[in-house]
Amino acid sequence: MDSKQILDREFLEIRSRILDVASSLDRIQRADSDVSNDPRMQKLTEALQIVLTDDPHRAEKIQMLFSRQYDEHWKDQFSLPSTN
């Protein structure tokens, strides 16, 4: 499939998903209390910024944004028995 064919196939679905995101954010804003300082809201904003880039690995970048950090020296804190 070329990019035009993919766009033909997926345009309505993408449009619908963007509307889902927009209406969810509207719903949060309409409700009582304020979550604008909730770190999850900041993550969502950052994720949307990644969507708007032309990076060819947006999905992977967004996965990393929502991931806990990996520390390669993690074993130092775990005191695991040594293996063969």
Next chain:
Amino acid sequence: MYYIDPHLHMVSRTTDDYETLARMGCVAISEPAFWAGYDRGTVDGFRDYFHQLTDVEPKRAAQFGIKHFTWLCINAKEAENVSLSREVLAMIPEFLDCDNVLGIGEIGLNKNTPNEATVFQEHVQLAVDHHQQILIHTPHLADKYQGTRMILDMLGDHSGIDRSRVLVDHVEEHTVKAVLDAGFWAGMTLYPVTKCTPARAVDIIEMVGAERLCVNSAGDWGPSKPTAVPDLVMEMRRRGHAESLIKKIVYDNPREFFSQSKKFELRNPADRVGFDT
């Protein structure tokens, strides 16, 4: 198309699901031991569960011409209880000679804790000692990347591991390359909420290729879809992929991985007579 679902928890599915799977072309299932939705209190609870996996489910599957294989362990969630885990580890060899046992699994991490890591390493040692294949569960959502890297570190520390006999499951966009580059097999799980969709799984196949990559539904007692693999087949066809590539992903690859266990026997579906598996 004939296919194999390499990760499906049939103990929590109905007999009707077996029939639907058979109608859709499923010829074999492998069922890793997992969390039952509650923590079991005793080693005998696990002994009964392993009886279900090695005796009850193969018979239920056979009624529909599906060959049932399994993997044994105490899952990462219950591995937080190290003393119970050690009792289960000591009991597992009672079942390793059963006809449908392919290896140790699904072991792994859940919240990436020291206890989970300890029990993971002890399972790996059990598998190595008994020359068993290994099926690995990686954590979900925010814990996945960290947990997958920790698992790869622990596997890398162990000199007795044949990487071609280990499958690391539930890989996604951010973990698939690390697993494949390290020489392991990788599994993608199609699961409605917390994991991967068929469309994203096909994207991953297009980006990393089809070598050492399998796809499964991980159907269980949660909101899951045991027929998700046929959904992936349809998505690949819609995108114009060759039948040979689709077959590689849903049939040839799991068959090749499982065939490293001497327990794995599966008649070529084209040579079958009736429900003879």
